[in-house]
Amino acid sequence: MDLNLRKAILSNIATNDQEQLEATIVDAIQAGEEKMLPGLGVLFELIWTQSDEQDRQDMIEALEQGVKQSSST
Structure with missing residues (x-):
């Protein structure tokens, strides 16, 4: 079975508003x-690819x- 998880996630949110x-x-x-x-990884990938260097x-x-905060708790 060929499952493209990225495409499935993007398809599920394609019509979502903000x-x-x-x-x-x-x-x-x-x-x-x-x-x-x-799914969060795919969303982060979208954010990353749409961001400029400063972002x-x-x-x-x-x-x-x-990471520092979570490792100190």
Whole structure:
């Protein structure tokens, strides 16, 4: 069986507006389920590819802070 997970995820959100996309992200994080991680990864990939260098640097800095905070708890 040939399953293209990325295409399936993108197809599922293709018609979502900003509010729906935010709800998808919030729900996935709050649920904390491992099965949601690939979808979040696809969404992050979209954000990353649409961002300029400054936005990418900001994301890396935020990620670094988040990693430091989560490792100290």
